[in-house]
Amino acid sequence: MSAAPPQPPPPPRPGGPQPPPKPQVKAVNCPKCGAAIVLRSFGKAETVVCESCHSILDATDPNLKILQTFQSKVREDPPRIPLGKRGKLHGVDYEVIGFQRRSTLVDGTRYSWHEYVLFNPYKGFRYLTEYDGHWNDVGPCKMLPTLVPSVPPKATYLGETYKHFQTCTAETGFVLGEFPWQVRVGEKAEVTDLICPPRVLSSEQSGGEVTWSLGEYMNGRDVWAAFQMPGNPPPAVGVFENQPAPVHESVGGVWRAFALHTVLLLFLLVAFSVFILRDRQVFSADYILSAGPQKGEVSFVTDEFQLGGHTSNVEVSTRADVDNNWIYLNYALINQDTGQAWDFGREVSYYHGHDSDGSWSEGSRSDSVIVSSVPAGTYYLRIEPEFAANHPRIVYSVQVKRDVPVFGFYGLAFLALLFPAIALTWRRFNFERQRWAESDHPLVTTSSGSSEDDD
C-alpha cells in the first residue's frame, strides 16, 4: 500500500456512479454463412436462428456457436408477422423476435401451428400463437395452477376452472429468430391444454421441467390492428379450443331472461284479466226454435247493446241444448251508426251414443268466437239460424262479452320468448360440439370418417 501511493480519486461526478452502458441491438454475422443477424433481445435470448442458413446458434456465446443446422427453404413457412415488427398488446409495445412452427400427429394427420416470440426489454417475453386463423395472446403463469383430480382433469387458476381439452406431443419443425430457451428443430414436448374460453391454460413438459402459460383468444383482426399489419388476417377456420362463443349472452343467461319474461308475461296476463279487461257481458238473450218446419223468414235482429271503451275484441258465445242434433247460426255484428258489419257463422252440434267400444260423444253444446278490433259504438246482432229439416225444439242462448282476455296472444308471446332461447341453446350446443370435436373429449362420438353425426 505504501509503495504505490493510491491513485487520486477521480473527479466527483454528479449523479454518482457512472451508469452501465445502454444495451444496444446487436448486429452480428452468422458463423456459418456470414449473413447479418440482428440480436433484438439485449442478450435475453438463449438461441438465435440465422434467417438465411437456418443455423441454430448459441445466443449467449459471443462467437455464436452453432448448435444445430436444419434444412429448410426460407419460403417454406415465412412468419405472417415479420421478425422485427412491433405491436401493442395490453398497452405495451412488443417486438416479434422469434418464430416457430410446431405440429402434432393425431390419427396419422399432422396439425401444425405457429408461435411468435414477442419481447419488451422491461416486460420480458410474451407469445402469439396462430392455428388456422385463430390467435392466442399468451404469457407465462405467475403462479402454479391448482390441479383438480377429476376425470377428465381440471385445474383452477385465478379463481377460474379450466377443463382438460387435449394433451398432445408438439414437435418443433421450423424456427427463426431468437428464443429465450434452447430451441431445437425436432424437439418434442408434451403439451396439455385446459380451457375456460376465452382463456386457455397450457402446460408444457420437456425433460423434468413443467412450464405453465395462460393464453387468451384473439381474433385475427385485433392482431392485425395491434401490429398495424397491411391487408387482412388469414380467415379463421372452424371453432378453436378456447374461442369464445359468438353470442355474448350465456345460455344460462338467456334462460334466466326467458324465465323473467315469462313471469312478466304471466303478471301482465293476470293484471289485464283482473284489473283492466272487464270481461263485461254486454248482451244476453235466450231464443227458442220450435220443432218442425219453419214458415216465413227465420232471421231476426237482437236488441241494441253498447260496446264501450277503446277498440277491442268482442266474444260471441252460443249455447244450444242440441241432443244428437245441430244448429247453425249465421251471425252479423252490425254497427248501428256506421252500418259496418262482421259476418261469421257458428255451428253447435252434439252427438253421443253407445257402441261396442262403450259410450262416445262428439261436438259440444256451446261455442264461442272472438271478433277482434271492434270500435266502440251501438251494435246489434242479426241472427239467421239454419237447422235440420226435422228438428226438435231447440233452446239456444246468445251472449256477447266485451274485452275478453285473449290467452292465445300470451301463448304467442310465450313462444316468441321460448324460440330464441331454444335457438341459442341449440346454436351454443352446436358450437360447443364443434369445439370439443377436436379435443380428447368430444361431446358426441363420431363414427370413423364421418364429420356430422347426430349421436
Add this chain to the structure above:
Amino acid sequence: MTQPVANCPNCGAKIVFQWSSSVQTVCTYCKSILVRTEVDLKRVGEVADLPSDSSPIQLNTEGIYGNKAFRAIGRILYEYEQGGWNEWHILMNDGTSAWLSDAQDEYAVSFAARIANLPPADHLQVGQQFTWNTQPYTVSVITEANYRGVEGELPFEFWDKTVVTFADLRTPSRKFATLDYSDDEPALYLGEFVEFEDLHLKNLRSFEGW
C-alpha cells in the same frame, strides 16, 4: 438513515454507504470489493467486469412495494444453465432491506426470514412441502447457480462464491420461497411475485430503440 463515509483502501475514492447495515460494497471506480470491519474497509477482491446483462433495473432505480419506497443499492448476478438472473438488494424507506429479483423480466420481492430448522440441501427433493408462517410451500426446482458478479452494497460478505445451490418453492398464490445454501447455514427468503407496473419503477435503464 445514516450515510457513513470512508475511502477506498485501494484507490482512495470516497465510499458512501446508503445503508448503515451494509457489510460489503464495491468501489464504483476501481471495482474493489470492500468489506466493512469495525474500524475501516478491507479490500477482499476485485469484481471482474460484470457480464453485459439487460436487467432494466440498475443501481439507484427507485420503486414502491407495499406502500414503501425503495431504492436498489446492490446486486448479485447469478447464472445457471437456463440463463441468468439478478438479485437486487433494495433498501426500503423504513430502513429494512429486501431483495428484488429479476429473472428474464419476471419480478419478485422477498425478505430474509428468521426461521429455525431449515432443511439441509442434501435432504431436499422436488415436490417436498414445508409450512412457514402457516403458508404451505412446495419445492418446485433445485438449481445449481454460478455466481457471476456483485455490485453495490450487500447485507453480507459475498465475493468468493462459485457454485451456489438454490431451491425454489412455489404456492398456488403469488407467494414463493427461496432456500439459499450459499453458507453453512441455509437461509430462507419469503416473498411474492410482482407485476412490473405495480413497482412504479423510476430511473430505469434505457434500451436502444425503446
